[in-house]
Amino acid sequence: MRIRAGWIAAVVACVSAGPASAQPNDDAARSDAAALIAAAKQGDAGAVGTLLQAGVDADAAEADGSTALLWAVHSDSYDAAQLLLEAGADPNGANDLGATPLWAAGENRNPRVTDLLLAAGADPNLALLAGETPVMVAARAGAADVVDRLAGAGADLERRGTRGQTALMWAAAQRHPAVVETLIAHGADLHAVSDVWSQWMGVPPHSRNNKEIPHGGNTALLFAVRAGDLESARLLVDAGADVDDADAWGVSAVTLAAHGGHNELLEFLLERGADPGAAAAGFAALHESAMRNDVRATRALLEAGADPDVRLETWTPTRRASRDLHFPPSFIGATPFWLAARFARAELMQLLAEHGADPRFVLEVEYVADGSMQWRTDRTTALMAALGMGGGRVRPWVPYTDDGTPESRTFAAVKLAVELGADVHAADPNGRTALDVAEELQFESVVHYLVEQGADEPAPR
Secondary structure (H helix, E strand, O other): OOOOHHHHHHHHHHHHHOOOOOOOOHHHHHHHHHHHHHHHHOOOHHHHHHHHHOOOOOOOEOOOOOEHHHHHHHOOOHHHHHHHHHOOOOOOOOOOOOOOHHHHHHHOOOHHHHHHHHHOOOOOOOOOOOOOOHHHHHHHHOOHHHHHHHHHOOOOOOOOOHHHOOHHHHHHHOOOHHHHHHHHHOOOOOOOOOOEEEEEEEOOOOOOOEEEEEEEOOOHHHHHHHHOOHHHHHHHHHOOOOOOOEOOOOOEHHHHHHHHOOHHHHHHHHHOOOOOOOOOOOOOHHHHHHHOOOHHHHHHHHHOOOOOOOOOOOOOOOOOOOOOOOOOHHHOOOOHHHHHHHOOOHHHHHHHHHOOOOOOOEEEEEEEOOOOOOEEEEEEEHHHHHOOOOOOOOOOOOOOOOOOOHHHHHHHHHHHHHHOOOOOOOEOOOOOEHHHHHHHHOOHHHHHHHHHOOOOOOOOO
8 A cells, every 4th residue: 555645635734834823833744754754664666755755754753753754764765765864864763662763674684674774884882771682582583694784794693682691692592503504604602591580480389389590591503492493403513512511400411412302402412421310400401301202312311320219309380270391209319210110111221220220129219198188108110100109190291192091001011010010919019019000090901910919908898
């Protein structure tokens, strides 16, 4: 859509006629400005040129400070922007939020308009009130050529935006390896970390399950790993980023990769020497891969030297009614093998056992049971865990993809646990055994198998 010719003609006529009295005609000036801004919004270079020739102020702006030039750049009109600049428009005019024409050019990924503005004197370091600079928005948008021009014009690559994030962090978080490469070439700091703040978080139902957890402290590499961007991660590591980077909580790059299921990235980090057992946050990558039933990740970690019996040292928070993967308080102390058994993942149990995991491990933990608000003590073997005992009411975070049934999966896990030495007579603090639960679940194949292995048959009910 173009500005109607009749309106332009009327505005031009008014401007050409000049004021009707010695007093400025504010209404006419506002009308002139509105017409120019409307033309700029639509990228109508013809209308913009006509109005400028008639004497309309090139720096016409709306109430919030948005100038005709800002709107012309926002509409991606090189010609309209050029006309306004030639007529004297301020290349650094910003609105109330701090948005400048150069910021809009970066958002539009437009290197030609960026060159035009820089040649006219646009400052590449003017930022939004929130701190976002043109190079940040260009990095977020994936505009490597715009980033290159801004950096070459003196843009400060280490300026911080929201939460202390740099342009390199923005590029990595948005999976833009070409921008990452460009910023590295211009000397962006690979080791800069985002701001650190803390938040009280917890797990229902008891107030004891609350603690102050640090957030932030992320490097560009951690942002790339979280996003699953192998190409950007490779560029960063090749340039000198530390493969053992960890955030403020202590979650390492390897653990982040395992949590996200980014196996190629995980394998890359391990190949470059990352610590497979990093667990400063209280949980390791093996705990994550076990919860995800990720055989490939688990194998890679074990072959890199991860401890198959590493203990879970903490719970992790979760949002209300969410399906976030998290470790409940009832899992504290668990090993990867026990976690695999708890969700009847027989293949994963076998892999861990082959790499030295202790199949006879018994999880002993005290926690507040959901609903009852009563303290509960669990003592659970892997055999019992395979039947859903121990750990309270939890669900698998990764769906089962085989054609099996709950009973067939449980049977496979139970059989493996017994073959690896699990005690079929073991009981929890309430005296319940694996056989008791198998009967409650009406898993006849499991009941028969346990009886064959010497478990005491349950009393008639």
